Amino acid sequence: MLEAERELVxxxxxGTRLGYALQLKFFLAHGRFPDGREEFDSEIVEFVARQVDATASQLDEYAWSGRSAKRHRSEIRAHLGFRECSASDVERLAGWLAVSVCEAEREPSRVRDELAGRMLAESIEPPSRKQVDRLVRSALHRSENSLCSRITTRIGPDAEDRLDALLGGTDDGDGVFSLIRSAPGNVSLSTLLTEISKLRAVRGGSWRGPRDRVDT
Structure with a gap:
């Protein structure tokens, strides 16, 4: 433990010294506060206890959600130059993620990592894990809606008609898109013609179903 940290502890x-020290070291290592005792291995607790002249058993008396623990977190934030995440921060960070991260990255765990790095750079304490998950989902949803809106504005009337035909039903009652996604089946002349029809549908929005295939 560094001298400046030791002075704080x-x-x-x-009775609360060990809990304070563990919260401090955990925040320095992870950029957030621990949820409770379960986040620490016994060996870590013993090691830190020796450094602050405490016993590991004293941690049993530390109320992680009590007033002392909350005051400790406030002091640690002030000492490290951090602040709690506000509602305006959540809105701003969700917008930043949607534009700068989620358009290229759709994996939630990687988006969370980018968010953690951004909050660390801005000296903001992350909110609860549930709040972080909601923030990430919101950013992914925003990004998806934005992409769909941009695509929609670039689709001309002819393309819209072809898409409608592609997503509509055939004379047999099946959706063209569903037929395109279907497995080709065993190799035969019939399946070959079906696959040709799928390709035509993708390229031009038309479908040559079983009743109007090319005669052979």
């Missing part, structure tokens, strides 16, 4: 009541 030494001023704490003996």
């Amino acid at each position: 030494d001023g704490k009541y003996e």
Whole structure:
């Protein structure tokens, strides 16, 4: 433990000193506060306890959601120059993710990593994990809607008609798009003609179904 960190810890009541030290070291390592005792291995607790002249058993008395623990987190944030995440931060970060991250990255875990890095760079304490998950889902949804809107504005009337034909039904009652996605089946003249019809449908929005295929 560094000298500056030790000075912070030494001023704490003996019964809460270990909890304070663990919160401090955890935040320095992960950029967030621990959810509770379960985030620490026993070996880590023993090691830090020796550094702050405490015993590991004293951690059993530390109320992680109590007033002392909350005050400790506030002091640690102030010491490190961090602040809590506000509602305006959440809205701004969701917008940043949607534009700068989610258009290229759709994997939620990687989006969360980008968010964590951004919040660390801005000295913002991350909100709860549930709030982070909601923020990431919101950003992914925004990005998807934005992409769809941009695509829609670039589609001309002719392309719209072809898409309608592609997504509509055939004389046999099946959707053309569903037929395009269907497996080709065993190799035969019939399946070959069906696959040709699929290709035509993709290229031009038309479908040559079983009743109007090319005669052979």
